[in-house]
Amino acid sequence: DGGITQSPKYLFRKEGQNVTLSCEQNLNHDAMYWYRQDPGQGLRLIYYSQIVNDFQKGDIAEGYSVSREKKESFPLTVTSAQKNPTAFYLCASRTGTGASYEQYFGPGTRLTVT
């Protein structure tokens, strides 16, 4: 089955620790995205990547870092510099061809930092 996988589903960390969230897709999509969702709020863009070895900051990139070494993978690191990291993190991908804008999402990772 083609799709996007995120792991783990739930993640707990102590304050001050960096943590990396995994995102893998087998849809052969060129573009990948990371969003953050807080209760009662929509999705806010953290980082996105249109192609391997290239990525851009979104609206709330501070305290986060990413890499895109393979087309299939776009891991997100939540660093200790992120002031309020507890949230639901969603990874998405999109085909890079044509004028298509539709993004397809993974199941999400719920991060709790105490």
Place this chain on the structure above:
Amino acid sequence: QKEVEQDPGPLSVPEGAIVSLNCTYSNSAFQYFMWYRQYSRKGPELLMYTYSSGNKEDGRFTAQVDKSSKYISLFIRDSQPSDSATYLCASPSTGRRALTFGSGTRLQVQP
């Protein structure tokens, strides 16, 4: 002003009702709109997309765009308890190939 605004609800309706979910957008350059459905603690799933003004129908769902008033709507006919979810509208962001999302409207369909 946010680029896409959406009433957060919650909206509670009885089973079988017609539901109207709405968004407004500020950027007149937006031409492409999407509706996503998100069940609790899950990732959003693409429900419908529509390009330019007019209606698009898919089963019980109809997406409508009114570019003159910068208003987009999603209608659900014969609503079912399984339609209970948060509905997010989205449009391509200005200047980049990403999406801007509304805050989502939480819908509860009572059996």
